[in-house]
Amino acid sequence: MGVCSIRGHSAESITDEILKIYLSIKDLEDEDILQGNSNYVKNINQKLDELITLPIEDEAAEAILNGYRFNQLFDTIAAFRALYTIKIETEYANTILASNDPWQVLQNFSFYPNYCQLVQTEYQGAELKANDTVVFLGSGPLPLTLMVMCHQHGLKGIGIEQDEQRVELSRKVVDKLGLSNSIKIIHGNHYKLPLSERVELIMIAGQAQPKKEIIEQLAKALPAGTKVSCRIYEKGLRRLLDRSILVDLPANIADEFNESCRIHPQPPVNNTVVFAVKSSAARS
Template sequence: MHDINFTHEHEVEEHDFLGCCLDCRQSLEIVKPLILGFSKDIKKYSQDALTALDPEELYQKFQIIDDLAHLNAGDSLAGMILDDPKIRHELPVIRSYYTTFFSIHERHLAKQLLNTKDPWLVFESFPLYPRYKALIKNQVENQIKNQTEKTDFSADNVLAFIGCGPVPMSLILLSRLYKIRSIGIDIMPDSVSLARRVIACLGLEDSITIVQGDETRLRELDWNFVLVAALAEPKIRIFQNLRTILKEAATRQPGNHNTLVIYRTYTGMRAVLYKPVQPDDINGFRIITEILPTQRVNNTTIIAQLIE
């Protein structure tokens, strides 16, 4: 690690939180220096410096804050930790690093996939693959179990994914595991170019299409339901446009169009990683289903319906 090695010197174990409901203040004092220490360490790096790190070292740094995000602290303690004034002051730094980490790591992965004879082996071997697989499995199986109307993950429907990135993991897994057709949308030309090449090297061009633009591209595309990526921004604009687009579609096809939106957010201690979607962001929608994360998954999946 860089300069300090607080991961090993101050490692937190689950037993540190036994009885935390009786003494949340003590638990806060255990976690607080670790979060502040991570922020202090990461401030030493510019984005260029992070990009220059070896992928293994980059992942090791991510693992520090990720371990803290997955502590079984409970909602009450998590709220107390994230509302602490000193921690709250550092959250923008930590969340900015989280976004930067995914931007860098996806490009590392794309480069590996494009420079190997066996891209599927590389794809299934990278460290975060089990999380993406668990996220997709949890989402699909919950929607099948609850028979959520008009968000059916089947080969008859097309998913539009806003903010797909250079390696559209969710779309790749939906295609490979569930034969779902999809359209990935990203505003960054370099991400779109990489994503198209990655899809081609995996042989998924028939089931996944990548287009450049923002959520307003939905007006030009043929899709059945939409998923908003956890890191897609700005949320308030995205949902404002989705509200308009869904109302326009409902006007053209009264009673025969999907008015549901799926989006990913962060809850509990995982909110240390990224700012959760706020009630004002989804003005005009009401939440109808919440799919909580399992295992080491970071995202909570929400299904919301347009208020007509």
């Protein structure tokens, strides 16, 4: 592998750092990340942040990631990041519940500006309007996307979350913020779809996994004309967080969706948003 200059980092040193992060987390149980030594997992996450934010061209990043052919490594790192995000969101959800000014606390959340811009992108990209209903797969303990969408754009939201404890916590937060009439959180996963309600957009979270399985189920279950959006990482080394980019779907599945547009991120947002429309009827 050739050497590339990235603030003094070579491709080899970046590969070594990816491996070090993997080795530091590969034996961790989910509860070690969610409930364990906060400094240990915080330091790993900080190292991961430093790595994925290195200023590197997309082509150079892809060459590095393709050069290290261990899918388990990527899956383990992506799973760690998803669980660490849940840890942070859980802690912040509890902070909101304990506050006398929950909206101020929510707006002070460091990622709040990112979500405001990302939601604006999805609202415009899907051509939504007030009172439309959206579904968010993988809504988590702090369903920020739905909160911002419903509060700022007058939408109705349905969050689907597969962990029962996160479902209960997110329902309490939604109620604390006075959004219970706009947002409903249900227990389940992508196999819950389609719902009985009319839905204008189904959103797939950036860290929702496994994406291939999710897309395959949606291709089978959704009626023709259903709008879908998916948040993916495709810039620089952020691709490390999700190797299942949509272009890797089997042709028979990819053909079930007509991509309408793809909006690339502008700071502070890091996700590309892909919009697509289901092209054929649901299959039995």
